[in-house]
Amino acid sequence: MLEEEYGYAMPKKTGENVCRPAIFHIVDTSYGAESTSEFSARCFALSFVFPEGYAVFWTCLATRTHPSLPHRITAASSCDNMEELLDKADQWARAGGEQPERPDFNVPEEYLAIPTTEQYLTLHHSSENENSKGNSWFAQRDLPAGTLLMVAKPVGMVMDWQDDSVEEILPENEQDDEDDEEGMMDDDDKEPRLNELLLLQLLDTIQKEPSIWTECLCTLFPRTQQELSRLPAWVCEDDDIFCQIEASIQAIGALPQMGDLAKEISKRLPLIIRYNILSIETCPELLSYPGPEGHVSLSGVGLYHLPSFFNHSSTPNASRWAIGDVMGVVANQSIKAGTEICISYIEHDVLCESAFRRNQVLRMDFVDGPVSEPASPFEEEGPDVPVVDSDVQNELMEMDPFERLSAIEELLQQATGAKRPEGEQDSAMGTTANGTSWFQCDVQNLRILKAISLEGLGQTKEALTLWEESVDFCEKTLPPNDENTIVVRVQAAFSALAVGNLDKAREQALAALQTHALLFGGGVARFRRRMAADLRLKLRPETGTRTELNGAPAVDILWPL
Numbered sequence: 001m002l003e004e005e006y007g008y009a010m011p012k013k014t015g016e017n018v019c020r021p022a023i024f025h026i027v028d029t030s031y032g033a034e035s036t037s038e039f040s041a042r043c044f045a046l047s048f049v050f051p052e053g054y055a056v057f058w059t060c061l062a063t064r065t066h067p068s069l070p071h072r073i074t075a076a077s078s079c080d081n082m083e084e085l086l087d088k089a090d091q092w093a094r095a096g097g098e099q100p101e102r103p104d105f106n107v108p109e110e111y112l113a114i115p116t117t118e119q120y121l122t123l124h125h126s127s128e129n130e131n132s133k134g135n136s137w138f139a140q141r142d143l144p145a146g147t148l149l150m151v152a153k154p155v156g157m158v159m160d161w162q163d164d165s166v167e168e169i170l171p172e173n174e175q176d177d178e179d180d181e182e183g184m185m186d187d188d189d190k191e192p193r194l195n196e197l198l199l200l201q202l203l204d205t206i207q208k209e210p211s212i213w214t215e216c217l218c219t220l221f222p223r224t225q226q227e228l229s230r231l232p233a234w235v236c237e238d239d240d241i242f243c244q245i246e247a248s249i250q251a252i253g254a255l256p257q258m259g260d261l262a263k264e265i266s267k268r269l270p271l272i273i274r275y276n277i278l279s280i281e282t283c284p285e286l287l288s289y290p291g292p293e294g295h296v297s298l299s300g301v302g303l304y305h306l307p308s309f310f311n312h313s314s315t316p317n318a319s320r321w322a323i324g325d326v327m328g329v330v331a332n333q334s335i336k337a338g339t340e341i342c343i344s345y346i347e348h349d350v351l352c353e354s355a356f357r358r359n360q361v362l363r364m365d366f367v368d369g370p371v372s373e374p375a376s377p378f379e380e381e382g383p384d385v386p387v388v389d390s391d392v393q394n395e396l397m398e399m400d401p402f403e404r405l406s407a408i409e410e411l412l413q414q415a416t417g418a419k420r421p422e423g424e425q426d427s428a429m430g431t432t433a434n435g436t437s438w439f440q441c442d443v444q445n446l447r448i449l450k451a452i453s454l455e456g457l458g459q460t461k462e463a464l465t466l467w468e469e470s471v472d473f474c475e476k477t478l479p480p481n482d483e484n485t486i487v488v489r490v491q492a493a494f495s496a497l498a499v500g501n502l503d504k505a506r507e508q509a510l511a512a513l514q515t516h517a518l519l520f521g522g523g524v525a526r527f528r529r530r531m532a533a534d535l536r537l538k539l540r541p542e543t544g545t546r547t548e549l550n551g552a553p554a555v556d557i558l559w560p561l
């Protein structure tokens with residue numbers, strides 16, 4: 001609807017009254033070509049059509065900087081709300097190989113009108129922050145649970161599918177040979193390929209627009225020589241990428257006023273990426289996520305500006321969501337003024353593990369929690385990341401339901417420490433202090449897969465017990481109001497309805513809706529839109545309950561519009 005133009009912005013379409021908040025990118029030509037300013041404006045524009053053309057009158061009712069938006073916004077927003085953003089995500093995922101390189105979505109206008117970061121949060125700088133976690137966001141006022149704290153676009157993003165690193169190309173035995181022969185680094189010490197690609201992308205962006213460095217990236221951790229010196233050096237394994245990086249740095253050094261900064265950028269930017277990037281996934285909590293209706297193809301990693309100042313906590317009071325590259329941060333509980341606001345840098349279902357295990361997954365420059373020793377010798381010998389990852393889950397789902405159920409039983413025994421994998425001696429291992437050999441989320445994921453398998457076989461009653469156990473796990477071990485809880489409550493509600501327990505079904509449905517509304521807003525309509533792919537899953541055979549309820553679809557019984 002609105003189009004950027006140099007020096008001004010105006011509605012593109014004629015013959016229509018426009019009355020909506022809009023975002024403009026104003027290029028202020030009066031201060032020379034380099035000088036730009038951005039602001040979001042609530043603008044009421046009225047257009048009058050005349051026979052010979054049209055005249056436009058517009059007036060800004062309020063203007064303010066919008067710091068959680070990217071450094072430069074180049075186009076007017078063309079998306080109203082989260083629903084439209086989700087439609088875009090669907091289109092993007094369905095387009096297969098036809099889509100542009102990354103999902104560069106606009107921040108919906110709905111979020112341009114929210115009170116901004118400056119009104120809710122204060123950035124404490126390291127000198128003020130006694131706990132030596134560096135800079136950090138603090139609540140400026142009491143914030144109720146569900147407050148949307150920030151909506152942001154990344155400065156750069158690379159997609160998971162761009163990771164064509166050697167490991168995936170070479171068969172396993174060849175990788176081992178190559179590692180041995182050339183004395184290559186341990187896999188764990190290697191810089192992820194996506195980080196290197198992001199580095200190249202950002203260097204390119206800085207070349208085109210040096211202010212990205214001076215006004216945005218240079219503010220991120222690590223900032224001082226002291227901080228830099230305590231971090232492991234960044235080593236680029238790939239000669240080709242290394243050469244491209246060198247060439248980019250030289251090109252930056254040749255730019256006016258950038259000569260002195262090129263060296264600093266070459267040292268800091270790789271580490272800024274390593275310690276600030278966030279994974280970006282669209283509705284990854286949904287059961288349908290890995291399937292054809294999911295958004296796996298939109299996933300990647302990105303570097304955001306203001307969200308980079310959130311520190312990590314194993315009891316985070318804020319959660320992130322993303323659609324395409326648009327990311328929101330929301331308070332998952334009420335937060336008192338003056339409290340530090342933290343997110344989790346690791347998956348929420350790993351937060352219930354011991355500090356030893358959390359740190360194995362976290363792999364950062366700080367230790368999370370007071371204890372980083374293994375809670376027991378068994379924990380040290382056990383896996384250092386969850387075993388039942390998406391590959392294992394996909395493999396299980398490809399089996400026929402009976403074969404799958406027996407494989408799940410076998411894995412459950414190993415996960416709980418009751419049985420060792422074939423070939424390993426039972427006596428060598430036992431259970432860990434918390435009763436599991438693997439991660440607790442392994443047991444949870446197997447439980448969910450088992451429930452899905454039982455549903456498919458018509459054993460809905462047994463499945464319902466498992467869905468309820470899954471809800472229990474989420475409620476007890478995840479941060480409050482977690483999105484994963486919504487997903488299992490939805491299935492518990494369907495299952496309860498299928499076995500004819502309407503009260504239980506409605507109780508689970510309501511709890512799912514309430515958590516969803518708190519995190520994402522938008523009531524039932526948004527709940528049904530955001531959960532649409534999961535609501536369409538055909539996990540269980542039809543039952544008589546629907547007939548008793550006048551044949552209404554289960555979703556209309558549980559979440560009537």
Ligand SMILES: C[S@@+](CC[C@H](N)C(=O)[O-])C[C@H]1O[C@@H](n2cnc3c(N)ncnc32)[C@H](O)[C@@H]1O
Nearest residue numbers: 133134135221275276308309310311312365366
């Ligand atoms: C994404 S940045 C967060 C903002 C950062 N504190 C700053 O000064 O800009 C991540 C870095 O913050 C620090 N950090 C984050 N969470 C921490 C925690 N719980 N304890 C200690 N340091 C932490 C670590 O140095 C980490 O590499």
